[in-house]
Amino acid sequence: MTEIEVKRARLAAIERELSGLGARHDLAMSAFRFDEAREVQQRITILQRERAELVKALPAATPPPPAAPVPVMIRPRRPVSRGS
Numbered sequence: 001m002t003e004i005e006v007k008r009a010r011l012a013a014i015e016r017e018l019s020g021l022g023a024r025h026d027l028a029m030s031a032f033r034f035d036e037a038r039e040v041q042q043r044i045t046i047l048q049r050e051r052a053e054l055v056k057a058l059p060a061a062t063p064p065p066p067a068a069p070v071p072v073m074i075r076p077r078r079p080v081s082r083g084s
Contacts, residue, residue, distance in 0.1 A: 021040050
């Protein structure tokens with residue numbers, strides 16, 4: 001694995017862990033377990049710092065090429081016959 005692949009894999013792992021920790025923090029807060037919530041928040045802060053460092057170190061992802069426009073056919077309107 002190249003260094004960039006290792007960093008991208010670590011970034012993906014951090015994203016997954018942050019997602020789980022965010023849910024765990026919300027549950028702890030809603031259950032009034034503030035000590036647990038504070039510990040989880042500290043872990044989140046550490047991971048967010050590491051994520052920011054990885055994002056700075058990795059090259060920017062190239063945006064996908066723009067999609068080709070879809071051709072649209074406009075049909076002429078048919079005359080509406082009005083009954084008298």
